[in-house]
Amino acid sequence: MALPTAALTQLQATFPDNLITPTTTPYQTARTTPWSQTCWTSAAGYLPLSTVNDLTTALSIIQKTGSKFAVRTTGHNPNVGFSSADETAIVLDIRQLNSMELMPDGIARVGAGCTWGEVYAWLEGQGLSAIGGRDPQVGLGGFLLGGGMGALPNLYGLGADNVKNFEILLANGTLINANAHDNPDLYRVLKGGGSNFGIVTRFDIQTYPLIPIQYTITLYNPTDHLAINHATATIQAAMETDPKIGLFTNFNHGFVAVGLLYGDHTKQPEICTAFKGLESIMTAVPPTKGTILSLATAMGHVQEERKRAISTITTKVSVELYEDVYTLWNGVRSTLPDGCILHYTIQPMSAAGVRAGEERGGNVLGLEGVGQVWWVFTCEWPTGIDDSIAQAAVETMSARVEILAREKELLLDFKCMTFATGSQRVLGGYGAENVKRMQDVAGKYDPEGVFQRLQFGGFLLGNSV
Template sequence: MNSTFSDFCHNIGLSEASAVQIQKASRQRTVGDTDEGSRIHSFCIAAQLSLGSEKVDVPPSQTCIAEPGCIVLPHTSNDVSKIMKIINFFDVKFAIRSGGHSPNPGWSSIGSEGVLLDMQKMNHVSLSSDNLVATVGPGARWGEVIAAISPRRVAVVGGRIPIVGVAGLLLGGGYSYLTGEFGTAADSVKNYEVVLADGSIVHANGDENSDLFWALKGGGPNFGVITRFDLFTVSISDVWYEIMLYTPDQAFHVLDAFAQWQQDKDFDIKSSVTLSIGLDIITVALLYSTPTDPPSCFKPFYAVQPAQVAVPSTNGTSAQVYEMAYGVVSSEPMRHHVAANVADFGRSRGGNPMGIPQRAHQWWTTLADWREAKDDELVRSVTIETTQQWKKLGIQRGSYLPFTFMNDASRDQNPLASYGADNLSKLKVISRKYDPSQLLQRLQVGGFLLLRA
C-alpha cells in the first residue's frame, strides 16, 4: 500500500482494512468515469468509513439529476476536520450549506462535480451560566437561536427572519433589528471555532489569531469552516413593535417619512424600521428595543394614514417579533437604515474588514419574484438595471457610497472589493497565511471568494 495513502488513512482514523476497502471501491468504478468522478467516489467512501454511514448520504444514481456526489452531515468539529483532510487528499470540489437562504445559484449547493457539507446537524444553542455569551452552531437558524435564549431574557444581534442560517449571515456581516444600537451581527462575535483548510482546528478571537478574527467578521467563506460561534448577548427581552401597510400611491409620502426618521438630528438608536416596497403593498415594520408607548421617533410614519394596521402597537418578546415578522414582511425591495455609530461600534469590538461608511446612510436591496423560467434572464436584467439606475442617481446627487453589503449582494456584484483596496489586500494576505495551498479558493464552489474579488 502506498505510504502516502496509508498515512492519510491513519490521519483520519481508518484501519488498514478500511484503506483497502477505499482502494477496492475506487478500482470498481466503470470505464466511462472521469478522474474527477473517481476522486469524488473515493472521497465519499472514505468519509463514510471515517465518520460513519449515518453522516454521509451517497445517492444511488448520479446520472439522472444534478445532485452532489455525496452529502456529508458532520456532527462535530472533529468530523469537519476529517472532511477537510479527505477533501485535501482527493482534491475534490465542495460546497458548504448552513441555512441555504441565499438566492444566488450554487452558493450552498453543488452538482455531481463535487460534494456538499451540510451543517444542519451542528445546530446546538446554549448560554453561559452568567447569560453573557451564547454558543451557537453553524447549522442553527436564527428563529431557533432566539427561541432558545429568550426565556432567560437576553437576545443576540442576529438575522431578522427565523429560517435564515446562522453561519452565512455572520460571515457576510449581518444586519439586525438591533444594528442601530449594537452594530452588525458580525461585531457581536466574541470567538470563532474554525476548521482550517488543512483540517486543523483553531480559535479566533481578540487574543488568539486576532488577524483571522478580524477577517471573519464580514470576510465571507474564505478562511475556513466555522464550527462554533460564541456571541455576546444583549440584555433585551421585551420590545415594542407595530406593522402598517400602505398603498403604492402613498409611496412618496412613506419614503419622505422614512427620510425624516433617519435624518433626525437626535436619531434614536433604539429604533428600527424595515421598509418594503412592493407592486401591490408597502410594508412598514417599526421596532423599538424596549417596551414603550408608540415612540415619538416614529411620528413621521403616523402622519401618513395607513391602509391597514397589520400588527397593532404591541409590547412583546423578541421571540414573538420573529414569529410575527416572517408572516407579514414581504420579500420586496427594501431599504435598511445604517446609523453613523454602526462603524464606530465595529471599531470598538476590534474592527472588521467591511469598511462601512462612517456616516448615516442606507442600503437598498432589489428583490423580484416571478413564475416562469423563461423569464429568468429578463427579470435578472431588470433588477441589474434598477440597481445601476440607483447608483447613477446617487453619483449625480453626490450621495453614492461604494459599499456593497455581502448578505444581500447578487452574484454579479463584488462586495469584497467594495471594502476598499487596503482591506481587500489584507484579507488576501490573511487567506494565504491560514490557507497556504489556497484550497478554499480552488475547490470551494459558490460564495464571494477572494479569488474573484
C-alpha cells in the first residue's frame, strides 16, 4: 500500500506545527481517539484544523495530490475507515471548528466540530435547547448528516430536520450556504445524505425555549420479555397521539434497560404505567425532571475501551416480531465467545415523528409515515477475540430480522445511517427518487467526484446505493 507521500510533503510544509505523523508524539492519541478500537488504525497522518481557511488549503492539497482522506470529528462512528484510515490516507480532524454563536432569530450557528454536550451546555446557559444526540460526547457532524435520532423524535423530528442552514466546503474550495433559499437542492440532501457532497463546516440549528423532559431508566428481567415487548408496543401506539413520549428498550446480557421519556414536566402520561406491573431488577436512573443535557449526561458514561460493531434494520411495530427477534438474539449470542457482548435496542419512531420532520421542510431519508422501529444491534468485545465473529453477529442479526420482517410484511426499506454497519446499502434504502436527487446534487456540486473517489470510507453514492 502506497503512502500518500506528495500530500504528506505538502501538508508538512504548509502545516509544520499541526501535521501528526507516526514519528510525532501525539500520533498515538490521534490514532486511538475513536470510540471503537477497531478504528484504531494507523493513518499516514492526522491533521487537526482550527479554521475553515486551513481546511480549505488542506483539502486543496489532498485533491491536487490525489490522496485519500477521511473527515473526523469525535470518531464515534464505529465503521472502520469512516473517520479513520490506514497508511494510504490522511485524517482531517475538524474538532477545533467549534465556534458557537446565537443569532437574534434564535438560530444557533455551531461549528461542525462541536459535541452535543458542549452545545447543550452552552444553550441551556441561555435558557435554550437543541435537537441532538442522546450522548454528550457524540459530534454534530456525523449525527446531523446521518439524520440523527434525539430523545424526543416524535415531537421535534430528527436532528437534521432542525438544521436551517449548512455552511459547506465544496471540492472546488468554495464555501457556500445551503438552506431553503440558497442552494435548496443541496440543503435537502444534506439532511441525511451523509458526507457525499462536501465538508460541512458549520450547522445553523433551530433552538427552542428550554425543553423540559422527564425521564427514568429501569432495568427489567429478560425472562419478562413478552411483557416488556407488549409494553414497548403499547407505548409506541400511544406516541401517535401523544408525541411527547420517548422510549428505548435495550435487551442486554442479564437485563433489559427501558428508558421512558416525556417532553413535559407538568404531567405524567398515563401510558407510562405500561411497565408498572413488571417487577424491576433496579432503577438505573430514578424519575427525574430535567433537560436534554441532564438526560444525555445520565445516558452517556465513560465507556470501557472495546472493539465495537453495529448494524441496523427498520421495521413496523409488532410484538410478534419483537418476540422472534428476542429468540433469534438468544440463539446468536449463545454462539459467541465469552466477553463478546451482543445487545440490541428497539428505538421507536412514530408516524407523528415522520410528520414533524416533514413539517420542518423534509429530508432525504424517504421515511414512510408509519410507526416504526430503528433497530440497532451492537456487539462489544475485547482484543483477543476474532473481530470477524463479532462483526458477523451484528450482520446476522440485521439479515435475519430483515427476513423475519419481510415474511410478516413488516419490513421498511429505510436504514438509519447513524446505526448502520459499513456494508449496509443505506442510501439505497432512501428510495429511487431520493437516490437520483443525491446523485444529481453530487454531480452538480462535486462534478469531479472528489468526495466519491478520494474519501476513504463512508456511506457513499458509489457503494451505498
